[in-house]
Amino acid sequence: MTQKDLENLACELSAVSVFRGVRNKKPMAKLIEFLRCGDSLPERMDIFGEFVCSLAGSGFSLSDFLKKAVCEDENPYIAGMAHKRALPDALIRNAKRELEIFSELTELDSKALCAAAGYQGYAPEFENTYTDFQAEMEERIKNIGKYGYGIFSSCGMFKVEKGEIVPVESADRISPDDLIGYERERKKVFDNTRALIEGRPAANVLLYGDAGTGKSSTVKACANSFFDEGIRLIELRKDQLMSLAPVMGRIADNPLKFIIFIDDLSFNRDDDNFSMLKAALEGSASAKAKNAVIYATSNRRHIIKESFSDRENSDDVHRTDTIQELMSLSDRFGLKVYFQRPDKKLYLHIVHELAKRAGADIEEEELYRRAETFALERGSRSPRAAEQFVGTLV
DSSP: OOHHHHHHHHHHHHTOOTTHHHHTSHHHHHHHHHHHOOSOHHHHHHHHHHHHHTTGGGTTBHHHHHHHHHHHOOOHHHHHHHTTOOOOHHHHHHHHHHHHHHHHHTTOOHHHHHHHTTOOSOOOOOBOOOOOHHHHHHHHHHTHHHHOOGGGSSOSEEEEETTEEEEOTTOOOOOGGGOOSOHHHHHHHHHHHHHHHTTSOOOOEEEEESTTSSHHHHHHHHHHHTGGGTEEEEEOOGGGGGGHHHHHHHHTTOSSEEEEEEOSOOEETTOTHHHHHHHHHTTOTTTOOTTEEEEEEESSTTOEEOOHHHHHSOOOTTHHHHHHHHHTGGGGSSEEEEEOOOOHHHHHHHHHHHHHHHTOOOOHHHHHHHHHHHHHHHTSOOHHHHHHHHHTTO
């Protein structure tokens, strides 16, 4: 590799157009700056150090950085291929050449780059493994319904911030193997999700019942379990339900399947968010996507906080109709799954399994006695209480 090779590479990377989002990321920007810089060798090596440092989030691997950046880039080429649209020949040729350039980058090493720049001393190293990005892209497009593209390609859980869908950092990694008990209830949720994946009719689901019984954990474990089959979860807070229609619009044409997750759902009768959820559950075109279902959890069977004054003191001419509409919101969920507080037998089974997983060294009789005392002190048995109790043992 020569100085002229560095300049040519700098020009090619600077001209990247289809995968412009990859080119503009910091590691690429720093690499281009290094390739361009020719006036001062110390300045050039300072830039090279910044380039290597910018790879820290990718394990100091240029190839790993490129894999993630290319897969997550949302551009007309990948979007068009995902939806099987006819694309301009120029766009296809540009994308192919840019993927070849990225493949060439995965053959670079620190010594060769610095030597071509005229430097023979110490230089920070980075990892690099050859990657055929054209083959990688073809594989992803072939299985786009599982891999997805853009921000949905490498993350399974998302939230909404300022109207934008963003990945959840440090998302809950819970899996079905982490869950104990409630197999029948969880099977209903998992079977419904399987139907969504396979393109069969899938229902919106209300998971309701006592606090601490694992309703939210069930939904998150389900999403994690089906990640490799194309399921993504987007969590909306109750106060964000006005964003439901825009979120549905954003994902409606995506080849992936989505769970819109609303945790701890409840309404007051005059809550403006009520109508938005009602429209989505009833299949309003503006608030529903064919590739999405709504999974909500609630400690209340009828998710509307109703007071006696709603029944007795309302001046609504159609008071009875209004109350019935509010109370029947839960009935608009096609599937309702009840998570009941565990009886003593199930509670102690959960305690036993959690203690075994935690490696707690305690006799079974003593374990059960202390677990029961712990639950009684807190007023009820629940999987959450079992987990809290076992946490005191280790």
